[in-house]
Amino acid sequence: MCESTPVSRSGELRENSLMPKVVMARLDLNFLLMLSVLVGVTEVSLGHFSHQGATAPGDIIIGGLFPFHEAVEAVNYTGSNNYASLRPNCSRYYTKGLNQALAMIHAVKMANRSPMLTSLNITLGYHIYDTCSDVTTALWAVQDLSQPFSNCNSQTNSSQSVQPIMAVIESSSSEISIAIARILNLMLIPQISYAATATILSDKSRFPAFMRTVPSDEYQTHAMVQLLKENEWTWVGIIITDGDYGRFALESFINHTETQGICVAFKAILPDSLADQQRLNTYINKTVDMIKKTPKVNVVVSFAKSSQMKLLFQGLQSRNVSDKKVWVASDNWSTNKDILKDVNLSDIGTVLGFTFKSGNVTAFNQYLNELQFESEAIMNSSFMEEFLKNPDIGNGNATKAAENLIKNTYSDMVFSVQMAVSAIANAVAKLCVNGKCKTPSDIQPWELLKQLRNVTFEKEEVMYNFDANGDINLGYDIYLWDERESEGHDVVAEYYPCNNSFTFTRKNLSDIKNVVSKCSDTCQPGEYKKTAEGQHTCCYECLACAENHYSNHTDADACSKCDTEHMWSDTNSSQCYPKIYEYFEWTSGFAIVLLTLAALGIVLLFSISALFFWQRESLVVKAAGGPLCHLILFSLLGSFISVIFFVGEPSNEMCQVRQVTFGLSFTLCVSCILVKSLKILLAFQMNLELKELLRKLYKPYVIVCICMGLQVIICTIWLTLYSPYKNKVVQPKSILLECSEGSNVMFGLMLGYTALLALICFTFAYKGRKLPQKYNEAKFITFGMLIYLMAWVIFIPVHLTTSGKYVPAVEVVVILISNYGILSCHFLPKCYIIIFKKEHNTKDAFLNSVYEYARKSAENIKGVTGTDPQSKTENSAYIISNPSLVPEGEQVSVPKIDNVA
Numbered sequence: 028m029c030e031s032t033p034v035s036r037s038g039e040l041r042e043n044s045l046m047p048k049v050v051m052a053r054l055d056l057n058f059l060l061m062l063s064v065l066v067g068v069t070e071v072s073l074g075h076f077s078h079q080g081a082t083a084p085g086d087i088i089i090g091g092l093f094p095f096h097e098a099v100e101a102v103n104y105t106g107s108n109n110y111a112s113l114r115p116n117c118s119r120y121y122t123k124g125l126n127q128a129l130a131m132i133h134a135v136k137m138a139n140r141s142p143m144l145t146s147l148n149i150t151l152g153y154h155i156y157d158t159c160s161d162v163t164t165a166l167w168a169v170q171d172l173s174q175p176f177s178n179c180n181s182q183t184n185s186s187q188s189v190q191p192i193m194a195v196i197e198s199s200s201s202e203i204s205i206a207i208a209r210i211l212n213l214m215l216i217p218q219i220s221y222a223a224t225a226t227i228l229s230d231k232s233r234f235p236a237f238m239r240t241v242p243s244d245e246y247q248t249h250a251m252v253q254l255l256k257e258n259e260w261t262w263v264g265i266i267i268t269d270g271d272y273g274r275f276a277l278e279s280f281i282n283h284t285e286t287q288g289i290c291v292a293f294k295a296i297l298p299d300s301l302a303d304q305q306r307l308n309t310y311i312n313k314t315v316d317m318i319k320k321t322p323k324v325n326v327v328v329s330f331a332k333s334s335q336m337k338l339l340f341q342g343l344q345s346r347n348v349s350d351k352k353v354w355v356a357s358d359n360w361s362t363n364k365d366i367l368k369d370v371n372l373s374d375i376g377t378v379l380g381f382t383f384k385s386g387n388v389t390a391f392n393q394y395l396n397e398l399q400f401e402s403e404a405i406m407n408s409s410f411m412e413e414f415l416k417n418p419d420i421g422n423g424n425a426t427k428a429a430e431n432l433i434k435n436t437y438s439d440m441v442f443s444v445q446m447a448v449s450a451i452a453n454a455v456a457k458l459c460v461n462g463k464c465k466t467p468s469d470i471q472p473w474e475l476l477k478q479l480r481n482v483t484f485e486k487e488e489v490m491y492n493f494d495a496n497g498d499i500n501l502g503y504d505i506y507l508w509d510e511r512e513s514e515g516h517d518v519v520a521e522y523y524p525c526n527n528s529f530t531f532t533r534k535n536l537s538d539i540k541n542v543v544s545k546c547s548d549t550c551q552p553g554e555y556k557k558t559a560e561g562q563h564t565c566c567y568e569c570l571a572c573a574e575n576h577y578s579n580h581t582d583a584d585a586c587s588k589c590d591t592e593h594m595w596s597d598t599n600s601s602q603c604y605p606k607i608y609e610y611f612e613w614t615s616g617f618a619i620v621l622l623t624l625a626a627l628g629i630v631l632l633f634s635i636s637a638l639f640f641w642q643r644e645s646l647v648v649k650a651a652g653g654p655l656c657h658l659i660l661f662s663l664l665g666s667f668i669s670v671i672f673f674v675g676e677p678s679n680e681m682c683q684v685r686q687v688t689f690g691l692s693f694t695l696c697v698s699c700i701l702v703k704s705l706k707i708l709l710a711f712q713m714n715l716e717l718k719e720l721l722r723k724l725y726k727p728y729v730i731v732c733i734c735m736g737l738q739v740i741i742c743t744i745w746l747t748l749y750s751p752y753k754n755k756v757v758q759p760k761s762i763l764l765e766c767s768e769g770s771n772v773m774f775g776l777m778l779g780y781t782a783l784l785a786l787i788c789f790t791f792a793y794k795g796r797k798l799p800q801k802y803n804e805a806k807f808i809t810f811g812m813l814i815y816l817m818a819w820v821i822f823i824p825v826h827l828t829t830s831g832k833y834v835p836a837v838e839v840v841v842i843l844i845s846n847y848g849i850l851s852c853h854f855l856p857k858c859y860i861i862i863f864k865k866e867h868n869t870k871d872a873f874l875n876s877v878y879e880y881a882r883k884s885a886e887n888i889k890g891v892t893g894t895d896p897q898s899k900t901e902n903s904a905y906i907i908s909n910p911s912l913v914p915e916g917e918q919v920s921v922p923k924i925d926n927v928a
Contacts, residue, residue, distance in 0.1 A: 080093070080095060080128060080155040080156060080157050080409055080410040081128070081132065081153070081154075081155045081410065081411075082152070082153065082154050082155070083132070083135065083152045083153050084150075084152045085135075085139070085150040085151045085152025085153070086149045086150050086151070086152070086459075086464050086465060087149065087150075087151050087152065087193050087194075087451075087455050087459075087464060088151075088152045088153065088154060088190045088191070088192050088193060089131075089135065089151060089152070089153045089154075089192070089193065089194050089195070089196060089448070089451060090153070090154050090155075090156070090172040090192040090194065090195035090196070090197075091128060091131050091153050091154065091155035091156065091195070091196050091197070092155075092156050092158050092165060092168055092169070092195060092196070092197035092198050092203070092207070093124045093125075093127050093128040093131075093155060093156075093157065093158065093197075093198070094121050094123075094124035094157070094158050094159065094160040094198065094199060094200070095117070095120065095121055095124045095125055095128070095157040095158075095159070095410045095413075096117035096118060096119055096120055096121055096124070096157060096159040096160060097118075097119040097120075097121045097159075097160050097301050097332075097334060098117070098118050098119045098159070098160060098161070098300065098301040098302045099115035099116065099117055099118065099159045099160075099161045099163075099164060099300075099302055100115055100116045100117075100118050100302060115159070115161065115163065115164060117157060117159035117161075117164070118159075118302070119301065119334075120413055120414065120417065121160070122414065122417075122431060122432070122435045123363070123435050123437065123440075124157075124160075124199075125410055125411075125414055125432070125435075126432055126435045126436055126437070126440075126441070127199070127221070127440055127441070127444055128155050128410065129391075129394075129395065129398075129432065130391055130440070130441040130444040130445060131153065131155065131196055131444050131447075131448060132153065132155075133390075133391055133394045133445075134444060134445045134447075134448035134449070135151050135152075135153055135448055137390070137448075138151055138448055138449065138451075138452035139151055141452065143452065143453065143456045144452060144455070144456060147456060147459055147460070147464075148465075149455065149456075149459055149464055149465075151448075151451070151452060151455070152190070154171075154172060154192065155410075156168035156171070156172070157410060158197075158198055158200075158203055160200060160203075160301070161203075161300070162202055162203050162206045165197075165198065165203045165206060165207055166206060166207065166210070169195075169207045169210050169211065170210075172192045172195060173192065173210065173211070173214060173216065190467050191467055191472070192216060192472075193216070193217070193451075193455075193470070193472055193475050194216065194217040194218070194219065194451050194472070194475060194479075195207070195211060195216060195217070195218050195219070196219050196220075196221065196444065196447045196448065196451075197218060197219070197220055197221075197223075198220060198222070198223060199220075199221065199222035199223065199440070200222075200223065200270075200272065201223040201224060201225035201228065201244075201270070201271050201272035201275070202225075202270040202271040202272055202299065203223075204218070204220050204223035204225070204228060204237070205223075205225060205227065205228065205234075205271050208228070208234045208236065208237045211236050211237075212234060212235060212236050212237075214472060214473075215235065215236050215472055215473035215476055216236060216472040216476075217236055217238065217451075217472060217475055217476040217479050218236050218237045218238065219238045219239060219240065219447040219450065219451070219479075220237070220238070220239040220240075220241070220447075221239070221240055221241065221440060221443035221444045221446075221447050222239075222241060222358070222383075222440060222443060223239060223241075223272075224239075224241055224242065224243055224244040224247060224272070224276075224358065225243070225244060225271055225272050225275045225276075226243045226244050226245045226275050226279055227271070227275055228243065229243050229245070229496035229497070229498060230496075231495075231496065231497060234497075235476075236472075236473075236476055237497060238450075238479065238480070238493050238497035238498070239497065239498055239499070240443040240444075240446040240447050240450070240499045241358075241383045241443055241498070241499070241501075242383070242498060242499075242500040242501065242502070242503070242524060243496070243498060243500075244272075244275060244276050244279055244357075245279055246500060246502075246503075246524045247276075247357060247358065247381055247503065248276060248279040248280040248282075248283050249279075249283055249524070249527065250381065250503055250522040250524070250527075250529075251280065251283075251328055251355055251357075251381065252280065252283040252284055252287055252289060253522075253527060253529065254355065254379070254505070254529070255284075255287070255289050255326065255328075255355075256287045256288075256289065257529070258539060258540070258542070259545070259549075260289070260325075260326040260353070260542070260544040260545075261288060261289050261290060261544070261545050261546070261565045261582075262289075262290055262292050262323055262324055262326075262544050262545050262546040262563075262565050262566075263284075263289065263290070263291060263292065263324060263326045263327065263328055263544060264291065264292050264293045264294070264295065264317065264318065264321065264324045264326075264327045264328070265277065265280060265291055265293075265294050265295070265327070265328045265329070265330075266294075266295040266296075266297065266314060266327060266328070266329040266330065266331050266339070267294070267295070267296055267297070267329075267330045267331065268296070268297050268298070268299040268330065268331055268332065268335070269296050269297070269298055269299050270299035272299075272330065272359070273296065273297075273299065273330055273331075276330040276357065277294065277330070280328065288564065288565070288582075289565070290546065290563040290564060290565035290566075292321050292323075292324045292546070292563075293317045293318075293321055293324070295310075295313070295314040295317055296310070297310050297311070297314065297331055297332075297335050298310055301332070301334060301335075307335070307338065308338070311335070311338045311339055311342050312342060314339060314342075315339065315342045315343055315346050315348060318343065318348060318352075319346065319348050322350060323544070323545065323546055324352075324544060325350065325351075325352045325353060325542050325543060325544040326352060326353045326354075326355065326542065326544040327352055327353070327354055327355070328355040328357075329354060329355070329356055329357065329360070330357040330359055331359065331360065332359055332360060333359070333360035333363035333365065333366055336356075336360050336363075336366055337365065337366045337368075337369070337370075340366060340370045340375050341369055341370055343374075343375060344370050344371075344374055344375070350376075351373075351374075351375070351376035351377070352375070352376040352377075352542075353376060353377045353378075353379060353539055353542050353544070354375065354376060354377065354378045354379070355379050355380075355381070356378055356379065356380035356381065357381055358380075358381055358382055358383060358439070358503075360380075361378075361380025361381055361382050361506060362380060362382050362437045362439065362506065363437075364434075367508075372508055372509075377507070377508070377539055377542070378506075378507070378508035379505055379506070379507060379508075379519075379539065380505065380506040380508065381503045381504075381505060381506075381522075382437075382439045382503060382504050382505075382506060383439040383440075383442075383443060383501065383503065383504075384439065384442075384501040384502050384503065384504055384521075385438035385439040385441070385442040385443075385504075386438075386442045386445075386486065386487050386489075387487060388436065388438045388441045388442060388445075391436070391441050391445075392433055392436060395429050395432045395433050395436070396429050396433070398425075398428075398429060398432075399425075400415060400425045400428055414428070415428060417431075419431060439504075445486070446484075446486060446491060446499065449484050449486050450479060450482055450484055450491075450493070451475075451479065452484075453482050453483075453484035454475055454478040454479045454482045455475065455478075457478055457482065458470060458474060458475060458478045479493070480493055480497065500524055502521060502522050502523045502524055503521070503522040504518045504520075504521055504522075505518065505519055505520040505521070505522060505529070506518055506519070507519045518532055519531060519532060520532060545565065546563060546565040546566040546567075547565065547566055547567050547568070547569070548569070549581045549582055550567075550569035550578075550581060550582050550583060551569070551581060551601075552578055552579055552580060552581060552583075552601030552602075553571060553572055553577065553578060553599040553600050553601040554569040554570060554571055554572065554578060554583070554599065555569070555570055555572060555578050555583045555584065555585050555586045556568075556569065556582060556583065556584055557569075557570050571598050571599035572586035572596070572598065572599060572600060573586065573598060574596065574597060574598050574759075575588065575589045575591055575594075575595055575596055575603075575759075576588050576589065576596065576600075577589060577596045577600045577601060577602055577603050578601065579601050579602055589603035590603070591757065592757060593605060593606055593762070594606060595759060595760045595761075604760075606757070606758075606760060606761050606762045607760075607761050607762070608676070608761070608762050608764050609758075609761045609762065609763045609764065609831075609832045610675070610676050610677060610763070610764040610765070610832050611673065611674050611675070611832050611833060611835045611836055612674075612675070612832075613674055613675050617833065617836055618674045618836070621670065621674070621836060621839050621840070621843065622670065622671070622674060624843050624847075625667045625668075625670040625671070625839075625843065628663070628667045628843070628846055628847065628850070629664060629667045629668070631850060632660050632663055632664050632667065632850075635660060635850070635854050635858060636657060636660045638858055638861060638862075639656050639657065639660075639854075639857075640657070642861050645861065647857050647860050647861055648857070648861075655699045655702060655703060655727065656854070658695070658699050658731070659695075659696050659699045659700065659849070659853065660854075661695075662692045662693065662695035662696035662699065663692070663696055663846050663849060663850065664692075665688060665689075665691070665692030665695070666688075666689055666692040666693050666696065666842060666845070666846050667846060668688065668692075669684075669685055669688040669689040669692060669842065670839050670842060670843070672684050672685030672688065673685055673835040673836070673838060673839045674835070674839075676764055677753045677764050677765060677766045678753055679750075679751075679752050679753050681753075681766070682751040682752055682753055682766035682767070683746060683750055683751050683752075685766070686751060686766075686768065686774065686777070687742045687745075687746065689842060690738060690741075690742060690777045690778070690781065691735070691738055691739065691742060693781055693842075693845065694734060694735055694738040694780070694781050694784065695731070695735055696849060697734075697781055697784040697785050697788060697812075697815075698730065698731045698734035698735055698784060699731060700785075700788050700808055700811070700812070700849075700853070701730065701734065701784055701787055701788045701791070702727040702730050702731060703808065704787070704788045704791030704792045704805070704808055705724075705725060705730070705791055706725065706727075707791065707792065707805050707808075709722060709725055734784060737780065738777070738780055738781070741773070741776055741777050741780060742777060744773065745769065745770065745773035745774070745776075745777065748770075748773075749769035749770030749772075749773050750769050751766050751767060751768050751769045752766070752767055752769060753765075753766060753767075754766065754767035756830075763830075763831065763832060765832070765834065765835075766835070778819065778823075782815075782816060782819060785812045785815050785816055786812070786816065788808055788812045789808075789809060789812035789813060789816065791805075791808075792805040792806070792808035792809040792812065793805070793809050807852040807853055807856060808852070808853070810848075810852045811848050811849050811851075811852035811853055814844065814845070814848035814852070815844075815845045815848055815849070818841045818844040818845055818848070819841060819845070821841075822837065822838065822841040825837055826838065
C-alpha cells in the first residue's frame, strides 16, 4: 500500500487562470456558435424543461446531472412546427442513476447539518436533471442550469430572480462530461464528475473548470495492462464503445500494451447509443463472431456499458461459444450485477472487475431504508414517480422500493458522489467564512472553483484534495465476480497508482492462474521468438539459439551472445557455461604414468650412482668413464626432474624452467658422452700424427665446459630476448593453458645444438665399434645416440602438428626415451657385469680381451692384404694407452704378431 496519504498540495490553481477573459480567449468559433444557439433558445426555461428531476432551495445551489434513463427515443423531425416537441423522450429507466442522485441528495442533507455550514447559517440546495445517458439531453439540462448567467434578457419576472448554479455534480459518462464541460468552461462553473474517467479531461488547458473524484483511465488502462503482464496474457481482445470514453480508453490501452509486449487480437466497437436496438444487436453479433474466430484469445478487456455486456453474454450463450474466458471489466460495468440475470457466470468464464475505491456507505443505506416514498416531496419528484411505477416495485411498495434501491447501490459511485458534495461544502465554508453568501451576487462560480482546487477536506478521518489535474486518485479495487449474486463479489486485489503495484488480498486465484491467452506457445529457455513479416509480434515461431548463444527466460526476443573468451554454450542452451581450463593435469592417468617412470628413473640413477661409487676402482667403472659417469648420472637426474615442470597448470616461471632445465641437463650428458667417444677414438687411433693431435686436444672437463658454455649462451639469449611464457588458447568449450616457447627458432637452436653434439658422439663412437666385445663402449654410445636422435626426429613433426593439453606429454615421452636410452646403453650393461659377471671385471680378463682383439685384428689384416702385418706395423705397434682402461705403470705393449701361415 502506498505510504502517502490522499492529500496533495500540487493542485494549486493560479488566480489569473480563472479569469473569464483568459478562458474566453481560448474558445474556438464552434463553441461560441453552439453557445449562441443554446442561449437563443429562450422559450425553454428552467420550469419548462421536462427532464428536471428534483430541486431543493439553499444559499448555494448545486446542479446535478444523473442518468435516470439509459437511452432516448428517436425524434421524428417531420410534421412538427413546435421546437420544444423536437426534444427526445427518454427510455429504459436506470435505477442505478436514481441511486446516484439520491446519494447526492443525502450528502447535501448531511452537509447542511454539519457544524461547518450551520455555524455560518448557510445551506446548500440543488437542481437535479436527467441526462438520459444522452449528450443532447445533457446539453439541454446544462442550458437550463446556466441560464441565469447566459440569459441576460430573460422574459421572466424580474422580481423573481433565479439563483445561479455555483457548481455541477455530473454524469458517469465521459462523453457527456466532455460535452457539458465545453459550456461550463465559458462561465468557469466548477464541474465535478463522480465517474467520468476519460484521460483528456485531465488537461487543464482545455478543461480548466473540470474536476473529478475518481482517477483517469490512464491509471485504469495502466493497471489492466499490468494485470495482463503479470499473468502473461499477451494475446487479448478489447471491446469499446464508439464514444469519447471508448476511443480514449482504446488509445491509452494500446499505448500501454505496446510497451509491454502485449498484442490486441481484435477490437470490437459497439455503438455508444442504446436507442437503436437493431443496430446494437448487429454489432453484438459481429463481436460474437470475432470472439468465435479467435479461439486463442482467452482474455477480453471491455470498456462497454453494462447493458451491452449483458447482450453480448447472451449472444455468446445462444451461439454456444462455450470457451470460458477471463473478462477484464472496466469501471463502466464491473459492479453491475444485473448482467448475470439471464446468463450463468460459469458459462461465460471469469470476470475481473476494476472499481473505484470506496468508503463506508452504511449511512446512505440507512437513509434508503428510512426514505418516505409517500411524502409529497418525494412524490413530486418525477424520477421517483417513474421508479415507483416500475413493475418490480409492486405498485409503490415502500419496502420493495427500498430493497431495490439498496440492491442497486454501488459503494464506489456513492462514495464518489459524497466526496464531490463534501468538497463543495468545504470550499463554500471557506469562501463564505465572513457570511457574504446570503445573496446570489455575493460570490461567483470562478471564486468557488479557485477554492475547490485548493480545498482539503476530511471524510471518515481521511484527508483528501484534488491534484494538479483536478483528480482525486485513490486507486482501484479488483473484484472477482461470484455467481452467488446475493453475496456480491470478492475483492481479490488492490491497485495503487503511486507505485504501479497490486496487493492481492486473496491467495488462491486458480481461476485465472491457469488461463493461457497467447497467440503462440511459450518459447522455452534456449529458444527465441521469430516473428514473420506482417504478423503481430505475439505470433511467432520458436527457434533454437545457435552455438555460443543463449536465452535464460521464456519468450526471449533474441538470444544473447556468450562471452566467448570465457564462456560457451551448445545450441538450444539456456545459459552460458564457464570454459574450463585445460592443461596436462597431475591427476591425468597419462601424467601419473609418466611421472612414475620419471620417479623410477631417478631411483635407478641413485642406485647406479651408489653402485658405481662402490666399484669406483674396478676396471668396468674406469672403462665406463670413471668420474664422468657420475657427471652423466647427475645430468640425467636434472633431465628426469625437468619432467615435473611439464605437468600441472603452466606459469611463466614453469615455462622458462622446464625447457632450459632439460636443455642444459641433456647437453651436459651428451658433452660427457662426447668426451668418452673422443677417448675411444684416441685410444685406438693408428695414425700417430692424428693421435698426437687428439692427445693434445683431449681435455675432458675443458671440452665439457666449452660444450655447456655454448648451450648456456643460447639459453641466456632465449630467456632474455624471447622468454617462454604462459599462453591461453581459447577453444570452443575450454581454455587451453600452455607454454609458448617465445621463439621457435631459439627452441630449435637449443635442441639442434644438443642434437649436433649427439651426432658427433655417434660419429666418433661408430669408428670404434670393433673394440673388444666385453668393453665395447663405442657400440653402446652408438645405440644410445641413435635412440636419442630418432626420438627427437620423430618429436619435431609431432610437436609442430599436435595441439591440445597433451603436447607437453609428447615431449616428456621423448625425454624419458632419451634418458632411458642412455641408462640402458651406457650403465645397465656395466651394472650387469659388476653384479652378475664379476669374473669379467678383472685385470687378467681385460688384458686377455685386448690381446684377443689385437690378434684377430692382425689376422684380418693379413687375410685382406696377403702381406705380413709385421712390415706394416713395425713402426706402429698397437699401444693400449687408455688411462681409464689400464692404470699408469701397467700399460702394456701388444707384442708383435707372428706371421700366420
